[in-house]
Amino acid sequence: MRNCMSLNKTIAVLAGDGIGPEVMHQAVRVLEKLNQSEKLGLTLAYADVGGAAIDKYGEALPRKTLEICQTSCAILFGSVGGPKWECLPPEKQPERAALLPLRKHFQLYANLRPAKLYPELAHASPLRTDLAAKGFDILVVRELTGGIYFGQPKGIYTCENGEKKAVDTLVYHEHEIERISHVAFRAARARRKKLTLVDKANVLESSQLWRSIVRTLSTQYTDVMVDFLYVDNAAMQVIRRPWDFDVLLCENLFGDILSDELAAITGSIGMLPSASIADGSFGLYEPAGGSAPDIAGKDIANPIAQILSAAMLLRHSLGLEEQAAKIELAVDAVLKLGLRTADIWQEGTQLVTCSQMGSAIVDALEL
């Protein structure tokens, strides 16, 4: 079926809404350049998703789009959503009708969100200068297909007395916790060998189960140091001493919240890629930031998160480590040259547009 490492080198390209298409265009230029110069044999298959698909076909995830994803080895995803579709019933809106079903359909249970402070961009971080100066490099490993996002029952009900009540269910099965914990342990092993489980074990039963499973598994990874933090405390500690953390393992909702907090302290959410992966090599790769409708169509968005997402795709889904590293080095190189999109600009650096940043990165691939 989807056997990437060998024959299938088709990448589904789903640009979506807002700034999605413009940042995706730059990522595609980078991929096409590498495809040509290194004869990678990649095929890009474009498909509509999100609000763009609602406008064209009346649904956020048309069957045709799903079919294209199914016959590809990975999905390069832009972003979905925007004010135009906010008047739709929630279950028809792009986020709940396209992104969540894609995650569930492909069992993309492991969401990897690196949050790294580039020394050149420390000025853009809201952290105090002396804290930012220490730098940090954290990987959030977020469970993505379970927990309160998907648990049943879910809905708004009317009680017998006519009062309404709303229900979301936080449920985790052992196997769901085990598989994501293995991903986190392996990631920690390849990094600085420290894993922090973020939970709310002082209140939630599900967190108790997470703790006991992580404790049990830790005996298989004796080289990895494990500790536990309540999520409220974690929200504090990651801004007080971010350099102390390596891998943060989180259930779905906690990971959603903490990964935005970490993105903010890196200085710009426009820099951060993410990978959502299934067992095997299939994955969906997307920028951590959203569709940013307020700046869409102005050619001022930062395309780096999308470009680095393409690098993660090459590395994880296609096993093209060398080419992935090439993209990352090209991004480092343009930052060193002082090129900055508006979100990361400061006095003394050169302000560039989204497409100029893309061009500079394409050129830097040759360095």
Ligand code: IPM
């Ligand atoms: C994210 C987003 C999504 C989530 C939304 C758009 C459904 O916030 O990927 O972090 O909550 O998972």
Ligand code: MG
């Ligand atoms: Mg989020």
